[in-house]
Amino acid sequence: MIQRIEWKALPRTPGKKSEVKAYRKKGYIPVEVYGKGHENAHAYIYWKDLAGRPSGMFLIDLKIEGEEEPRVCILKDIQYNYLGDQPIHVDLYEVTFGVELDVEVPVEVVGKPKGLEVGGILEKPLHTVVVRTVPRKIPEKIVVDVSGLDVGDVLHVRDIVPPEGVRIMTPGDEVVAVVLEPEVEEVVEETEEETAETT
Numbered sequence: 001m002i003q004r005i006e007w008k009a010l011p012r013t014p015g016k017k018s019e020v021k022a023y024r025k026k027g028y029i030p031v032e033v034y035g036k037g038h039e040n041a042h043a044y045i046y047w048k049d050l051a052g053r054p055s056g057m058f059l060i061d062l063k064i065e066g067e068e069e070p071r072v073c074i075l076k077d078i079q080y081n082y083l084g085d086q087p088i089h090v091d092l093y094e095v096t097f098g099v100e101l102d103v104e105v106p107v108e109v110v111g112k113p114k115g116l117e118v119g120g121i122l123e124k125p126l127h128t129v130v131v132r133t134v135p136r137k138i139p140e141k142i143v144v145d146v147s148g149l150d151v152g153d154v155l156h157v158r159d160i161v162p163p164e165g166v167r168i169m170t171p172g173d174e175v176v177a178v179v180l181e182p183e184v185e186e187v188v189e190e191t192e193e194e195t196a197e198t199t
């Protein structure tokens with residue numbers, strides 16, 4: 001079952017750059033909350049909450065000061081500064097229980113392909129897939145076992161068996177993992193004429 005965490009938030013006045021600047025100095029990050037059938041909200045969360053988030057997918061009970069009920073959200077996007085090391089803005093998508101949504105979840109490849117024993121090389125080009133399901137059934141991640149792959153074998157999205165109640169929307173022909181042929185060093189043999197020219 002998907003993890004569910006709680007974030008406490010402060011209300012934010014949209015359009016006030018001076019306010020945002022002041023809150024950032026205190027360690028807060030501006031947040032935009034939106035979702036189909038829900039009223040948009042503007043808030044601040046503390047940076048430590050964002051930094052301590054789970055690694056997979058998770059639901060957020062966002063408790064905005066002054067609102068009676070928490071908003072149940074998923075993390076949609078994080079914007080960073082030009083150096084890419086500091087989050088400066090967060091987008092949250094508010095969900096509705098019982099209503100399906102499309103969400104991107106990470107793919108975790110486990111197992112050691114048998115093709116590696118003969119020098120094969122494992123490539124994992126796909127790191128996430130899009131799934132469609134209701135909020136309570138969103139998987140934290142999709143785990144794929146590649147231990148049975150031999151050299152030349154390819155595992156596609158269509159080969160993944162999703163959890164009950166979850167449909168994978170990523171095209172089935174996309175490659176999740178492949179075991180490539182071993183790299184062979186080319187040995188160039190000198191002909192008798194080339195040997196004679198160099199002597």
